[in-house]
Amino acid sequence: MKKILFSALLACIAVLQTQAQTRYLDEVFDDVSVTSDVVYGENITVIPALQGFPPMMEDLKLDIYEPTGDTETNRPLLLAFHTGNFLPPYINGGALGTKTDNYIVEMCERYAKMGYVVASVDYRLGWNPLAGTQEERTIQLIQAAYRGVQDSRTAVRFFRKSDAESGNPYGINPDKIGMIGDGTGGYITLASATISDYNDIIVDDLGNPISKFWYNPGDGSYIPMVIESIHGDPNATTDTYAPASSGGFQLCAANHVGYSSDFTFQMNAGGALGDLNWLDEGDIPMVSFQCPHDPFAPYETSVLVVPTTNEPVVEVSGAMDIHEEINGYAANNNAIFADADLDDAGSPANLGYDGLFPVLNSYVDGSPTEPFDSSPWQWWDQAVVAAYDEANGTNILATQLTLNPTMGEEEAMGWIEQIVDYNTPRMGLAMGVVTQSTIEGGVRYIDEIFEDVTVESGVVYGENITVIPALQGMPPMAENLLMDVYQPVGDSETERPVILYFHTGNFLPQYVNGSAVGTRTDSSAIEICSRFARMGYVVASVDYRLGWNPLAGTQTERTTQLIQAAYRGVQDSRTAVRYFRKSVAEDGNPYGVSGDKIAMFGEGTGGYITLASSTISDYNDIIVDDAGNPITKFWYDPGDGSYIPVVIESIHGDPNATTDTYAPASSGGFQLCMANHVGYSSDFNFQMNLGGALGDLNWLDEGDMPMVSFHAPHDQFAPYTTGVLIVPTTNEPVVEVSGAFDVHSEINGYGTNNNASFADIGLVDPAALLGNNGWDGLYPVMNNYENGMPTEPFDGSPWQWWDVEMTQMVDEMNGTNIAATQLTLNPTMGPEEALPWIDIIQDYTAPRLAVSMGVVDLGPGCDDDTACNYNALATTNDGSCIYAEEGFDCEGNSLVVLGCTSAIACNYNGSATDDDGSCDFNESTTIITGAESIWLVGVTLTGTENEPFAADCEASGGVNPNVALNGVFLGDGTDGPMNFSNITDQTGGLLADLVGLAGAAPISFCGDLIRFVDPISGMTVILSESNGVWQSAVPIIGPSYLWVAPISSFNMGCGDPMACGFTDFCDLSVACDYTDTDGDTVLDCQEIVGCQDGTADNYNENATDEGDCNYNGCTDPSAQNYEEGANVDDGSCTYLVSFRVNMSNEVVSAAGVHLAGSFQGWDPSSISVPLVGYGVHEVVLQLQAGTYEYKFINGDEWGADESVGECGNEGNRV
Known part of the structure; x- marks a missing residue:
């Protein structure tokens, strides 16, 4: 009876869009907000110096464009740089040259409406284009461009600093920054994108001076035109001054020191690159628009002409030569979009160089009719320029119209359309804000628009009491509640809806439950979680507490224990909801989720949990009906004639698990519930179940959340209507429950259908043909039916599949017969059967989920799911459906695709249907394999019982190289990948699994990544490098991560404290001394010579080697107490x-x-x-x-002297 009310979505939608718009590809916002004249730094301008005054400090300013009404706070940033020849407008001979130029404003607004944050950036101006010689003009122009590069990078750091120190006021993602430049701005962005450091400017790739950037100051010497110690470093992070002989004026001021100046994409419309030596393989992707007939900036490589004076300045390289260079590299810098099979409007004129767009403006038969109109995207106000001419006696208007007689907004807008259409998908791919799937028309939350998913395994979302120990005669105990979190790779969204997925398993551990499934890593769980994560959701595959006795002797006992197990599942499901809400509120939202958009998916047993969690409003809702009467099946006689509920809130906790409760003292007083994440809501918005059933229809009420249910009418365990649940483990009856048919019958009987959000908007319902009585949201699973009867009557979950060999191994070890039994129930079990069913589940659920969660828009379109342009959000058919030709896909490609089908290959083709033997498993130039390179393979030890062996090496992200296998990778790693030279396992078994893993798992070396196929899970695991060690992103063996590294990555020494020559635990043990000359198992350096006879007087208990023993005593044979064994006379x-x-x-x-x-x-x-x-x-x-x-x-009297004999009384005798 959860009172989560959903208003009909149609009432909220004022305008239906024909096609959903995609952020970063389309203008998804109507308005833009502009913050003008934001000071992003300050630096020295030389304009006063050109007028005879000292250089002076000036503020650097930019205008920030943001989409109005945007809630995203992690948005990509574009920096736009205007044209102007490094001189102010009009002085530069043109009508342009500010951050408010029409073209710049138009581009900034368009990209802001797409969801970007865009800054139109002013930069420092000033040089003398009228200098008398080309050398003088070159020096001044190069220095002006250098200042432009400094300012562009200062702007990058300004935004990074605002994110780090000022709370990110502009809502940018500091890792996704691009630059676009117009004309002169293109010179800046091209230089900023390619110059790696100061020396990169003045010396070529071989280390020789680039002569055009050096000059003779008049004394016969040659010095660079830009000097770092005078003009500052390229990033403007140093304070520098002119020599005292030149006035000692400051020429560079440091800005935002300590932040990176890097960015990820460059687009230039016009402009050129100072020198091709600046460009290198591995530089950022670039898109360039340029007229082949550009009269000022050469299209290939030639001398730049100053528009202001038409005087030559310096040789530069234009777009054609830039992109020819890029395409000549072994790895194309533009591969991110060049290999994406995008439409290339620049072809064939660009010679196939994707990213180069030749601006063929007003061309006839290959020649321009307007030879000087090289920037047709620019326009300006003629009236304003005419007024300036009149006031200043200039002739700018006439001159500029001579160069471009068709100049105007109409011409410019047509070209801006082409620029935006061409640049946008390429920029989106390069900046990682869209994927190829997105560009090809996918709609987020409906289609899989992301290529890859990352999984964070074993996330602890709470802890609570498990009763499994109690079933074994021990007290209940606390256990961690774990989940795996799936997220789309490369996603920039930070408020994403969440799906919590609950697996099947009969509330018992895998195999113990009589089946091969029952974990959060079941095949179907992984597949469904991955798919919905690729749609843009954050998906968590959630484990929950297990434990009950299906072998209890009576139905009452079974019912009591099963209901209590299900109750714990409900508690854990709601704990997971609150965990995410708490992570948003207290932990900085590490998963980038929206706390207001949460759904639950449940499979089998998980379906019981999600159905209950979505309908139970409070404790009383479980045990009393809508009229307030006890639901008798949930009460029992404990033996004294009374009746009590099978679940008692004060003992088992509240349904949300927000209270600490204990068993009665008479029952041991053990804790049975632990409070988790108190103070956060457990509500969610949508439920989907694959099988399973609802504990009682009284739990369901009008106003509950929308639901989608997949259920086989012939399900032999969970009734499709209302009947007694059968335990799959024992085939014993337990309790009456209601299946999908009766659940949806109830929903559709309400005055307001709980599913109205999707049922009343005209979505196509393919399940209507399967007999769902018109109840949108109910999908009868008619698997292998003929004439209305199932040919596999026990296959009620055709979306499941599991590893037969693994299960047979378990059977052999435990004397069970699980594999054979399960295959009897489902003989066609396997991915070939399961994946098409998951396709159905995905296609049916996705639009209903997205609409219910309020994350998509609706409208007319093609509603035929067999059409190439099928729109899952289409509410009416607009007759636009397009179909593929027979034997071909919607792109005109043959349905048989040859290519590399190995997922670890460097040239893996995910669309290939047949392997053509072309797989390349080693294209890396940085990873050295073969006999000349010894590698180590190990696993991390932190979090395992062998953690002491980590020896603190892993505390700083390192590894202990001495707990590893060593050998060499042969060839590409796929043909006997690891040849071991020795194996030493100090851990007593941890590395044993590695022997088979490293010796049998195919490995590839692609770029800087290592990939391998885990032979146990079959998953492709990627290892990335850090400090010379490649490590997997996810654990491979238990909590341990796999790592590999060449021995050259470690300090050589001795890491064994038990050896001679020990240096450090984390040093590779190549210098340990284990010499044992006498073979007594004690190293020579550790031997101690000494007496080992415990009876000897000089016995040494630490002696390892026999030495002389001393036996003290009388050694004089004539003495009365002579000791024959004594060898040291002790004077006795x-x-x-x-x-x-x-x-x-x-x-x-x-x-x-x-x-x-x-x-x-x-x-x-x-x-x-x-x-x-x-x-x-x-x-x-x-x-x-x-x-x-x-x-x-x-006598016997004692006296002082002798009283007898010779001595008399005179003394003693001697």
């Missing part, structure tokens, strides 16, 4: 020493004789000396070698 040897005293002449105390000495520390408890006979007392002690003092004591 002891010997028997006899202490004897004759006491025969003494009266021995009853306590006996005692001994004390230094050997026992003079311990008062002295040693007893026993009597051995004849009055002699003796004791034997074991002492270390040494000198000791001692004494005998008669």
Whole structure:
């Protein structure tokens, strides 16, 4: 019951256009706003110097033209430069020479109405065309042109700076800037487009001086006519001054330093190039309009004549020689449009040089009837010029009319039409704002107007609780919610509608669900997302939470779990909506989307999600009907006789997942819902489902969003009308639901049809012939029907296809039979069947989606989809249908097209039907392959379990060259592309997949890009170069990106900290020393010689090689404590020493004789000396070698001196 109201689109459309207009090709805006005299810089003018005064600073000004009412903020920019011979109007001898010249204003307004931002740029003037010699005129004119180049590049930087520092007030895309020049302005734009640096002006491609730009100042020397240190660099980013001898005046002022002066396209109407040496292969694309009979600027190469005086100045090269040079390069600078097969109105007079338009004005039999009218696009006010002549005594009017007697707005407008018609598609292609498909008549959001799509994989759009662990006996846990975002390559739009695509899969993982599909990268998901992205949409293929038990024993249990799974899907779908809205509001709109134009597509199970998400207005809408009564199928008896809903908001969260909720404590208290992106709307504008069904018709209400549904009447799982859903996994019944027929019956029964936005405007409805009862938006999928009955009754999703071999491999590993079962249900499964059905889905959905989202206009046209000029937006047939001849396409080409059919080839022909063997897989002149160039192949490690091996090398965008395979690319890389010299895998398995990938994947080398076909996904992967390393734009193995690089891209050294000679982790290990002379697995530089015997006294636990061991002890065999194993005497040897005293002449105390000495520390408890006979007392002690003092004591009283023997009381014995 979502109350998103859609007014009938017809009421909003006041004027129906016959054909939709295309931005950047047609004038899609009615009015233009002009901001005049915007100061884009300041610099030194020499005009005062020509009058005898010092040069002085002047403001540089431009007028900015913008389309009125435009909402785009990332628009391409054109800079327009007027004519005037580098002199003010009238002084230059003509009536033109300002930023408001009629031609300039007309061109600026026309391109602004196409959607460009256009600036009409004034530049500095001043030189002396009356100088007496050609050399003097050349010097001054070259310096004037140099100032013009400086000012043109200053204007480029002004806009880039305004984007970077001032909030982009003019809404420009700083990467898409072009220049157009008229006459003198053409000299400026041609020079600015080709001069790479100062030396490029004065020396040729071989480094020799270009003599015409050097002169003799009078002293016999030769110096350049422009000197960088005096006149400034070509970009005017330096402050420079004249020599002190010439006054020391400032001649150049630096402007907007630090910003690039580069631009992407040049168009000149008249003018010429200072020298062909300035032009190089690889310069920007150019379009040139010039009269072969131009009397002033040569069409080929010759001396320029000054219109003011008709005096010769300097040799220059005109449009013919410029484009001959361009077309002589191996890679044509204009290939972006020259190879696009555009109509070439300049042919055959341009010799096939697309981009050259010879201005054959008033020609008869190859000769001009007005030989001096070389700029027929110019016109001016005769009355104003006549008044000037009268006031100043000049004769400008008569002179100019003599040169161009038919001058006037009528003649000029005819030529401006030709200029705009010829230039516009070429400029659009060169600036990347249109594609060849756009030019050929495609309508954005209806046709695939973009060639390529970029995919950002694994974008985290939220996180929430998955119940899959609970099904395995563990607590529920949080998981990231992921999506892949598809965007058209080269798109400049920044407010694009969004499509969210939800895949099938029965709310279970792939294969577990009994089928080979069920991921956001299903083949049909990728195909549909890619197609709608090529139409100009931003498309996200969205994963959602899985998990329920299809094997539950009762229908009530299955219903409860499936409804809860679907509820989580609805929560996740709405979380994705809010994610994009939040990205617009808080993150700077990184995907360039409109937060107000969002649609959902759902396939199979995804269709259940999108149908529910588009109709459920709030929680109560799920469980009670329109009368407020319980919808009984969504209530159950938990076992106690009560009835409760299968989904409870306070437990499972609100339908938008903006609340944190938990299971009851009695059930574990686990969190079951996490709030995501609170405060943003979950509303969207359109729903399309391929299969699937609606949980209950009560959810659907008048005023809900428009819907388109594709559904097979014979769908054996999801009922076409209203019936019980069957689980494909088990073929068990679950819950009653309503299919597409009953959904659209309900919609068409309302007083106001929810689909009125497309159903009531007269679109052709091919499904009416298939029995949709006139309900526009319902497409019955009558696949392989005969006489009203399906010949393949189980093929309800003919748009699906999958990899049979991969599924058979899964079967073999797991003992399942998925491949055979699925092929039984759909024996014709494959891209050959699926792609035509996706064509039908795309053709039927596109106009209804675009109209419902309000992104296209409508009108009469050809409404026959078999016609060459079929207009999907035609509401009535105007009889304009045109048909191709039999056997040919609408372009008159044979339906059999020979060419290169390999997507990785440099000359791949996407329209080729038969391969003619012409594929070129190596046309690069910058990528060196073959045996002389060793390459490394690796994968990035950040975000993987092997991230430590990245060793911070990837932190600055680099790679670790030491976790890689190495070898050489042979030939063009398609015939055994990688020949390995060795394989080392430090990661223990991460690189294993690379061996097969690099050894089997065909590789091509085209320009500066490397392409290969991933043998696993079959996708073409492009690797682009940065700092000598080519890396894929998307992950190849899990989160890892593939990279390849020649070894010359790395510093040589040792990146292994375990090796000898380690230098840096990120150095290529070519100098690591792993020498192990003794073969003990320890490198020589890491060996430590030492004692390895743990019992030794000098044991070294870090020793790697055996050294001498020390065993300390007594080494004297005569000692009492001699140790046989000791090899280091530690002074511990002891010997028997006899202490004897004759006491025969003494009266021995009853306590006996005692001994004390230094050997026992003079311990008062002295040693007893026993009597051995004849009055002699003796004791034997074991002492270390040494000198000791001692004494005998008669008795046991301790005294200071010996009291017996020879010593008496005079001291101790020694």
